[in-house]
Amino acid sequence: MTPQRVTLITLGVADLDRAKAFYAALGWVPTCEMNGEVVFYQVNGMALGLFGRAALAKDQGRPDAALGTGSMTLAQNFSTEADVDQAYTSATAAGATPLKMPERVFWGGYSGYYADPDGHVWELAYNPFWPLNDDGSLTLPTD
Amino acid sequence: MTPQRVTLITLGVADLDRAKAFYAALGWVPTCEMNGEVVFYQVNGMALGLFGRAALAKDQGRPDAALGTGSMTLAQNFSTEADVDQAYTSATAAGATPLKMPERVFWGGYSGYYADPDGHVWELAYNPFWPLNDDGSLTLPTD
Numbered sequence: 001m002t003p004q005r006v007t008l009i010t011l012g013v014a015d016l017d018r019a020k021a022f023y024a025a026l027g028w029v030p031t032c033e034m035n036g037e038v039v040f041y042q043v044n045g046m047a048l049g050l051f052g053r054a055a056l057a058k059d060q061g062r063p064d065a066a067l068g069t070g071s072m073t074l075a076q077n078f079s080t081e082a083d084v085d086q087a088y089t090s091a092t093a094a095g096a097t098p099l100k101m102p103e104r105v106f107w108g109g110y111s112g113y114y115a116d117p118d119g120h121v122w123e124l125a126y127n128p129f130w131p132l133n134d135d136g137s138l139t140l141p142t143d
Numbered sequence: 144m145t146p147q148r149v150t151l152i153t154l155g156v157a158d159l160d161r162a163k164a165f166y167a168a169l170g171w172v173p174t175c176e177m178n179g180e181v182v183f184y185q186v187n188g189m190a191l192g193l194f195g196r197a198a199l200a201k202d203q204g205r206p207d208a209a210l211g212t213g214s215m216t217l218a219q220n221f222s223t224e225a226d227v228d229q230a231y232t233s234a235t236a237a238g239a240t241p242l243k244m245p246e247r248v249f250w251g252g253y254s255g256y257y258a259d260p261d262g263h264v265w266e267l268a269y270n271p272f273w274p275l276n277d278d279g280s281l282t283l284p285t286d
Binding site: 003004005006007009011012013014015018019022025026027028029041042043044045046048053066068069070071072074090091093094095096115116117118119120121135136137 | 146147148149150152154155156157158161162165168169170171172184185186187188189191196209210211212213214215217233234236237238239258259260261262263264278279280
């Protein structure tokens with residue numbers, strides 16, 4: 001079982017500055033930015049991130065070309081590493097294609113990727129810096 | 144200006160029954176289904192829909208092949224048609240590629256599509272059957 005939840009949408013972008021400028025032109029205000037590599041926006045009960053395509057491809061362990069135009073991932077955040085493992089096991093048992101087994105990652109969390117039957121890429125993650133709300137929604141911490 | 148909001152994620156799928164079976168296997172419970180053509184799930188403060196790839200391509204006025212693997216759209220819902228028009232104008236002014244000008248559509252609402260600089264497809268829509276919450280989130284009506 002995995003929760004009926006989406007807590008982060010990641011858009012893989014070719015040029016982060018260009019993408020930031022576009023969303024700024026739409027009136028969007030970044031909530032936090034990390035090392036000039038990723039930018040997060042608080043949206044209703046969840047977050048949307050902009051992340052370099054090459055970095056996103058590397059993060060998923062896939063060639064950049066496989067991401068395609070409009071490359072995107074959906075994420076489900078959890079409260080523990082064990083919850084990530086349990087959900088990953090459930091997903092692959094349900095027929096998901098494993099892309100990257102959950103493992104501790106450089107940003108201090110724990111993350112794995114799978115693809116659904118149509119190739120939609122889901123990340124399952126535990127992020128100790130992003131506690132979930134009681135209702136399963138995500139409110140980004142502010143700097 | 145457009146709101147910092149995501150209210151619907153649409154996954155274009157090759158086989159709706161297969162996709163439904165996959166999400167059912169994950170423990171997801173559909174909130175509503177329309178004519179066996181589209182299925183919506185209530186998630187935290189927003190909705191996620193499964194929709195046939197061919198129908199999604201037609202809805203966007205694009206060839207199916209252009210959707211790519213992992214085809215997906217993000218949607219922003221609004222409270223009036225005028226709000227949709229205003230946001231569409233703002234988006235194209237900001238550099239978005241127009242895909243389909245907002246127009247009244249068969250399901251009783253009003254909808255347009257644009258692509259951001261990386262090809263991510265956004266739908267801007269007014270759906271009279273889906274009033275937004277005061278906080279901009281979407282709670283799907285139940286049957």
